[in-house]
Amino acid sequence: MRPLAEMPKDALRQIDFIFCDIDETLTNNGRLRARAYAALEAAASAGLCLVPVTGRPAGWCDLIVRQWPVAAVIGENGAFSFRHDPQGGLIRDYWQADAVRRENSERLRAIAHAICAKVPGAAIAADQSYRDADFAIDYAEDIAALPPARVAEIIAAFQAAGANAQMSSAHVNAWFGDYDKLATSRRLLARAFGLDFNAVQPRLAYLGDAPNDAPMFEAFANSIGVANVRRFVARLPLPPAYVTVGEGGEGFAEFVALLLAARS
Numbered sequence: 001m002r003p004l005a006e007m008p009k010d011a012l013r014q015i016d017f018i019f020c021d022i023d024e025t026l027t028n029n030g031r032l033r034a035r036a037y038a039a040l041e042a043a044a045s046a047g048l049c050l051v052p053v054t055g056r057p058a059g060w061c062d063l064i065v066r067q068w069p070v071a072a073v074i075g076e077n078g079a080f081s082f083r084h085d086p087q088g089g090l091i092r093d094y095w096q097a098d099a100v101r102r103e104n105s106e107r108l109r110a111i112a113h114a115i116c117a118k119v120p121g122a123a124i125a126a127d128q129s130y131r132d133a134d135f136a137i138d139y140a141e142d143i144a145a146l147p148p149a150r151v152a153e154i155i156a157a158f159q160a161a162g163a164n165a166q167m168s169s170a171h172v173n174a175w176f177g178d179y180d181k182l183a184t185s186r187r188l189l190a191r192a193f194g195l196d197f198n199a200v201q202p203r204l205a206y207l208g209d210a211p212n213d214a215p216m217f218e219a220f221a222n223s224i225g226v227a228n229v230r231r232f233v234a235r236l237p238l239p240p241a242y243v244t245v246g247e248g249g250e251g252f253a254e255f256v257a258l259l260l261a262a263r264s
């Protein structure tokens, strides 16, 4: 990882889509602070397309796409994207058909409850009832943080049951299906903007902090970790190209300031 300050101005100038994780990338200790929200607004006002890409539930994403200055949102680690329909209302683009999603959700519920009964301290995430597709087990949000070995046990148990499992800064998320944050980002770019992900690489940037950002760090040429990514770097197959000085939303604001300065 190179310091963000070393990112070439020419590369910054070409970026017009910012994809970013939310938890501990836009937030600090769970809070969206003024500096990070101001950076979102400044980027949107400058004509940049913002797309938060999160493990958070559909219920949160409905609010985010309606209330924040963003072009779209991808939630539940790629289970869907939400965006505004020019005809009015929202376009909710789910990766899986409703019946498949509901069936998978029921299978995951049984697996997750069995895991919580087996792994001491693990609990169903408090935002589970707002989810449409995946299942989340809390390891550090509303409970005392579990040691890494317990988190690894939760991930292994989901995988043994045939599910995908990945950790964010607070939850282990599990899902059935051949999607992730990256697959749905590619689909959103194609369907909403008519763009091919590979062809427009220089126009894209991604910011994240945790192992569930790994597919994005690998695929985006302009990949940036906020400073707190360092605590997960050993768990990443490929670290981001650049790293900010500030943690969470401070790091995000640092990137936006650099980008806007390069454009002016």
Ligand SMILES: [Mg+2]
Pocket: 021, 022, 023, 024, 025, 168, 169, 208, 209, 210
């Ligand atoms: Mg995160």
